[in-house]
Amino acid sequence: MSTIKCLIIGSGPAGYTAAIYAARADLKPTMIAGLQPGGQLTITTEVENYPGYPDGTQGPQMMEDFRKQAMRFGTDIKWSYISAVDFSSRPFKAQVDDKDWITAESVIIATGASAKWLGLPSEQRLNGYGVSACAVCDGFFFKGQDVAIVGAGDTAAEEATYLAKLCRKVYMIVRRDEMRASKAMIHRVNNTPNIEVLFNTETQEIIGDKTVEGALVKNNKTGLSTTLSVTGFFVAIGHQPNTALFAHTGLNMDENGYLITQPGTTKTNIEGVFAAGDVQDHIYRQAVTAAGSGCMAAIDAERWLATQGIH
Ligand code: NDP
Numbered sequence: 001m002s003t004i005k006c007l008i009i010g011s012g013p014a015g016y017t018a019a020i021y022a023a024r025a026d027l028k029p030t031m032i033a034g035l036q037p038g039g040q041l042t043i044t045t046e047v048e049n050y051p052g053y054p055d056g057t058q059g060p061q062m063m064e065d066f067r068k069q070a071m072r073f074g075t076d077i078k079w080s081y082i083s084a085v086d087f088s089s090r091p092f093k094a095q096v097d098d099k100d101w102i103t104a105e106s107v108i109i110a111t112g113a114s115a116k117w118l119g120l121p122s123e124q125r126l127n128g129y130g131v132s133a134c135a136v137c138d139g140f141f142f143k144g145q146d147v148a149i150v151g152a153g154d155t156a157a158e159e160a161t162y163l164a165k166l167c168r169k170v171y172m173i174v175r176r177d178e179m180r181a182s183k184a185m186i187h188r189v190n191n192t193p194n195i196e197v198l199f200n201t202e203t204q205e206i207i208g209d210k211t212v213e214g215a216l217v218k219n220n221k222t223g224l225s226t227t228l229s230v231t232g233f234f235v236a237i238g239h240q241p242n243t244a245l246f247a248h249t250g251l252n253m254d255e256n257g258y259l260i261t262q263p264g265t266t267k268t269n270i271e272g273v274f275a276a277g278d279v280q281d282h283i284y285r286q287a288v289t290a291a292g293s294g295c296m297a298a299i300d301a302e303r304w305l306a307t308q309g310i311h
Contacts, residue, residue, distance in 0.1 A: 014277025
């Protein structure tokens with residue numbers, strides 16, 4: 001197989017937007033969609049904060065629209081996964097489905113991140129039906145209602161205060177007797193009257209048949225279990241960037257495994273390898289910011305290829 005100009009790994013908003021721009025720039029991109037085609041949005045329901053959808057849309061439908069747009073301009077989408085990469089020399093090499101190797105002049109990594117979950121069967125069953133890992137995405141649906149959020153880091157603290165503006169009451173479920181979040185964030189939580197922090201508390205079960213109706217929690221000091229009457233259950237116990245594949249490639253990552261890009265660009269420390277979306281962003285994590293950085297990656301790749309005489 002001949003060397004392709006641009007390989008895109010991942011098919012969330014970042015990957016598809018990179019594909020749209022790269023295809024329109026005549027880079028004839030190949031996208032390897034990965035094990036969860038469409039990415040995190042395919043496990044959400046309503047999306048109301050993506051500009052251009054005045055009446056909102058469904059996450060899976062939105063990703064289907066992204067896919068159609070990427071294909072319209074000739075992106076070669078393969079429903080496969082990348083099993084190994086070799087960025088030690090150019091053209092770069094990537095193995096598809098543990099079998100054949102392909103070569104590419106440039107690579108855009110858009111493999112995203114995955115929310116960490118508690119691992120309860122009820123959490124999985126009610127995911128998208130009251131259980132969510134993104135308060136900014138889904139908090140609005142619980143306006144005026146009582147909700148719970150698990151976690152004690154900066155994300156949980158930030159999301160709890162975000163939810164507190166919309167919801168009547170927010171229970172923050174913290175497994176230890178203190179929070180990991182920064183002092184400033186703890187201060188904000190403590191100064192928000194409608195947040196009640198439940199320390200030393202673990203979630204035993206999320207209750208509800210079709211949608212969330214409550215959460216059974218246990219105080220691990222007293223051994224007492226109580227049921228919180230909530231309609232929304234948010235999990236904010238961290239994210240895992242999908243970068244295991246790139247562990248020994250020489251790509252720079254931070255201490256949590258997120259790829260590091262040069263500020264204001266999508267360039268990694270390896271020339272010709274770019275990163276877009278949640279795989280390099282642990283702060284914003286929104287579909288629209290991922291899409292924006294996918295656009296940047298395609299433009300960065302196109303300009304870099306031009307410097308190599310590849311058009
Ligand atoms: P963190 O890893 O910092 O925190 C995860 C939290 O979830 C911890 O409090 C942990 O508890 C708790 N947790 C983990 N597993 C479980 C479990 N099974 N049951 C109950 N609780 C659990 O993740 P964050 O997403 O909060 O933050 C990631 C990084 O991003 C951090 O460096 C953070 O500072 C940064 N960040 C910065 C922001 C900002 O500057 N504005 C905003 C958001 C994040 P325990 O403490 O007991 O381990």
